[in-house]
Amino acid sequence: MSADSDAEPTSGSPSSVRTPLIEIDNVDFGYTATPVVRDISLRIDAGEYVAVVGPNGSGKSTLMELMLGLLEPDQGTAQLFGEPAHKFDDGSRIGYVAQHASASKEMPITVREVVKMGRFPHVGFGRLSDSDWDIVDRALDTVGMSAFADRRVTQLSGGQRQRAFIARALAGEADLLVLDEPTVGVDAESVEAFYKLLESLNDEGITILLIEHDLAAVTDHADRVVCLNGEVYFDGPTEEFVDSDALARTFGAVTTTPGDAT
Numbered sequence: 001m002s003a004d005s006d007a008e009p010t011s012g013s014p015s016s017v018r019t020p021l022i023e024i025d026n027v028d029f030g031y032t033a034t035p036v037v038r039d040i041s042l043r044i045d046a047g048e049y050v051a052v053v054g055p056n057g058s059g060k061s062t063l064m065e066l067m068l069g070l071l072e073p074d075q076g077t078a079q080l081f082g083e084p085a086h087k088f089d090d091g092s093r094i095g096y097v098a099q100h101a102s103a104s105k106e107m108p109i110t111v112r113e114v115v116k117m118g119r120f121p122h123v124g125f126g127r128l129s130d131s132d133w134d135i136v137d138r139a140l141d142t143v144g145m146s147a148f149a150d151r152r153v154t155q156l157s158g159g160q161r162q163r164a165f166i167a168r169a170l171a172g173e174a175d176l177l178v179l180d181e182p183t184v185g186v187d188a189e190s191v192e193a194f195y196k197l198l199e200s201l202n203d204e205g206i207t208i209l210l211i212e213h214d215l216a217a218v219t220d221h222a223d224r225v226v227c228l229n230g231e232v233y234f235d236g237p238t239e240e241f242v243d244s245d246a247l248a249r250t251f252g253a254v255t256t257t258p259g260d261a262t
């Protein structure tokens with residue numbers, strides 16, 4: 001199944017109509033004259049759980065930034081929630097969870113304060129109402145972090161910290177959760193629980209876009225894989241990815257130093 005083949009509803013019933021959250025059409029982009037990503041077309045619909053995989057330097061983060069409108073395509077178009085991605089400004093609809101390393105530079109504030117920030121786009125930096133605090137507490141509960149609400153984020157494990165940032169996105173009532181290698185630096189036991197959490201959020205209707213080095217996590221949890229190495233080498237259901245030669249073709253197609261490809 002390609003993103004395009006999925007684009008049209010198969011019947012007229014409302015449940016079969018898919019809402020595109022991200023649409024990338026024939027996109028090229030380079031930081032210099034040399035393109036980093038070429039001729040990328042893909043569409044991510046509401047409710048999907050999509051993983052983007054590829055070797056180091058294959059353009060995964062660049063593609064994510066194009067999708068989120070942080071970069072503008074040199075060629076082609078990128079749309080987010082039906083608007084040109086670089087003009088989209090309703091940040092509350094998107095929850096972004098960065099790599100552990102960048103999260104470690106957060107200010108020494110408590111988990112509850114981090115999660116509370118998710119409400120800011122809704123309350124305009126004003127006081128949170130009781131119902132806003134209920135949303136904050138529910139988000140903490142959903143990610144299993146209620147017991148850590150008053151702890152400083154700098155005093156959390158990597159996995160706990162990622163959960164806190166997911167709770168912030170939930171408190172913001174984000175429709176789309178974008179995670180860039182979220183389990184880098186997270187201990188092995190917490191990784192499985194973390195992916196289970198993403199799965200249950202996806203079951204509740206949140207769209208998940210995951211950029212991931214850990215191929216086992218991708219094949220165990222994501223419904224769809226986009227395999228990238230400058231161009232899209234594969235885009236389809238995870239079962240087909242596992243059975244295909246896309247992995248060998250993609251990861252074999254880049255020159256890396258030993259241990260560099262992931």
Ligand SMILES: Nc1ncnc2c1ncn2[C@@H]1O[C@H](COP(=O)(O)OP(=O)(O)OP(=O)(O)O)[C@@H](O)[C@H]1O
Binds near residue numbers: 055058061
């Ligand atoms: N700000 C930038 N300026 C110039 N070149 C960049 C910039 N960001 C990334 N690149 C280059 O673009 C290419 C793709 O980088 P990108 O970070 O998108 O890949 P990636 O697949 O996310 O890599 P990794 O898995 O190592 O994080 C690389 O060759 C990288 O050096």
